[in-house]
Amino acid sequence: MDKQLGIGLMSGTSLDGIDAVLIEIEGSSINTKVNVIESLTHEYRSDVRTAIKELCDPEIASLEKICSMNMFLGRELGMIVNELLDKAGIGKEDVLFVSSHGQTIFHKPVGGESRMDVPGTLQIGDLSMLSEMTGITAVGDFRTADMSAGGQGAPLVSFVDYILFNNPDRSRAIQNIGGIGNVTYIPRNAKKDQVMSFDTGPGNMVIDEVVYRLTEGKQAYDKDGRIAYKGEVNKKLLNKLMEHPYFTVKPPKTTGRELFGSSFVDSFMRDSADLSFEDRVATVTAWTAKTIAESYSCFIESSRNSIDDVVIGGGGSYNPFLMEQLHRYLPNQIVYKHEDFQLSSDLKEAIAFAILGYHCLIGQSNQIPSATGAHNPVIMGKISHTQQQAFQRLNDLRGNLH
Ligand SMILES: Nc1ncnc2c1ncn2[C@@H]1O[C@H](COP(=O)(O)OP(=O)(O)OP(=O)(O)O)[C@@H](O)[C@H]1O
Numbered sequence: 189m190d191k192q193l194g195i196g197l198m199s200g201t202s203l204d205g206i207d208a209v210l211i212e213i214e215g216s217s218i219n220t221k222v223n224v225i226e227s228l229t230h231e232y233r234s235d236v237r238t239a240i241k242e243l244c245d246p247e248i249a250s251l252e253k254i255c256s257m258n259m260f261l262g263r264e265l266g267m268i269v270n271e272l273l274d275k276a277g278i279g280k281e282d283v284l285f286v287s288s289h290g291q292t293i294f295h296k297p298v299g300g301e302s303r304m305d306v307p308g309t310l311q312i313g314d315l316s317m318l319s320e321m322t323g324i325t326a327v328g329d330f331r332t333a334d335m336s337a338g339g340q341g342a343p344l345v346s347f348v349d350y351i352l353f354n355n356p357d358r359s360r361a362i363q364n365i366g367g368i369g370n371v372t373y374i375p376r377n378a379k380k381d382q383v384m385s386f387d388t389g390p391g392n393m394v395i396d397e398v399v400y401r402l403t404e405g406k407q408a409y410d411k412d413g414r415i416a417y418k419g420e421v422n423k424k425l426l427n428k429l430m431e432h433p434y435f436t437v438k439p440p441k442t443t444g445r446e447l448f449g450s451s452f453v454d455s456f457m458r459d460s461a462d463l464s465f466e467d468r469v470a471t472v473t474a475w476t477a478k479t480i481a482e483s484y485s486c487f488i489e490s491s492r493n494s495i496d497d498v499v500i501g502g503g504g505s506y507n508p509f510l511m512e513q514l515h516r517y518l519p520n521q522i523v524y525k526h527e528d529f530q531l532s533s534d535l536k537e538a539i540a541f542a543i544l545g546y547h548c549l550i551g552q553s554n555q556i557p558s559a560t561g562a563h564n565p566v567i568m569g570k571i572s573h574t575q576q577q578a579f580q581r582l583n584d585l586r587g588n589l590h
Pocket residue numbers: 198199200201202203204205364365366367368369391392396409410411412413501502503504506507508534537
């Protein structure tokens with residue numbers, strides 16, 4: 189089959205904005221080959237970020253605002269795709285698909301007591317709007333398919349980590365530090381069903397919120413760890429933070445703003461009231477690193493499993509204080525960044541969702557049940573065309589597949 193052009197869009201839980209990447213893709217599953225052609229990052233305006241953050245809080249979110257934001261983000265995604273194509277000098281008629289993660293506003297991987305209280309997840313940024321704005325087939329809404337098969341609906345990037353990092357001689361933990369942290373563990377020479385994955389806990393989410401509050405909204409994150417470097421880690425508070433019940437839950441497990449969002453930071457602010465601004469930031473940053481390292485020793489390392497390499501990605505890899513702490517807590521592993529493997533930490537998830545979307549279109553499973561806890565493999569994703577020509581391009585590809 190020929191190489192195809194596709195676009196991946198990632199709007200992650202840190203709410204920093206939207207990453208867009210134009211790729212060339214060929215092959216499938218473990219033989220997938222990807223080449224990045226162009227990319228861009230669109231930062232959310234602060235009013236958009238605040239509005240989305242409100243939608244993540246069930247106490248203040250309204251149905252009307254969720255519906256409007258779904259269409260608004262679909263339009264934003266469409267504008268970004270059109271901008272990316274202009275930048276690359278490529279016309280929509282040459283692009284097979286755009287695959288979008290969507291903006292998670294709620295994620296509940298485990299149900300409750302009542303019959304109707306089943307697991308659910310919602311990623312907004314409407315696919316019809318995206319397809320209509322671009323004239324390209326849009327793919328998205330991946331997580332519900334995994335949940336339908338009994339999975340946690342995350343981490344989905346595990347499928348792509350297995351393709352990119354599987355190695356005959358090295359066992360690897362691929363660690364994303366976005367809003368939330370998640371890891372994919374790939375033993376040496378792993379078969380797909382030996383891959384394990386789970387959310388380790390907070391990524392930058394708590395650091396960002398603490399910085400945002402203490403700078404009264406002037407700073408959205410601790411750029412280059414500058415604030416943390418000026419502080420000291422408070423051991424007593426660090427140990428108290430480690431007592432959060434999420435860290436004792438066995439994988440597969442996922443989390444989000446529901447556990448580590450506003451209410452969590454409210455209690456952190458109370459518990460740390462007598463510390464300086466810098467000490468508070470240093471402590472949450474060290475804690476973030478420690479949760480990652482301890483999740484490996486509790487849930488990955490055993491008499492059968494060991495980790496040779498840790499490969500850090502996501503925005504947290506740009507925070508040197510956080511990276512130093514990770515080195516400190518992981519003395520027995522070689523700690524790399526995605527860039528050491530010629531992959532941009534910023535773009536990795538957008539590339540990953542392009543790969544997931546492509547597999548959906550060609551009808552191949554794009555998920556690893558042992559990673560998400562699903563009982564069987566599924567093809568994740570939903571497809572929207574809105575325009576005849578977009579549908580026709582996909583139909584031609586499918587004709588070539590047979
Ligand atoms: N130079 C930097 N110094 C410190 N932190 C940084 C730097 N650059 C990025 N970050 C952190 O990375 C975050 C963004 O990370 P990323 O884009 O990986 O998150 P995401 O994709 O939204 O999250 P997720 O993977 O959870 O969905 C920012 O909010 C910030 O905290």
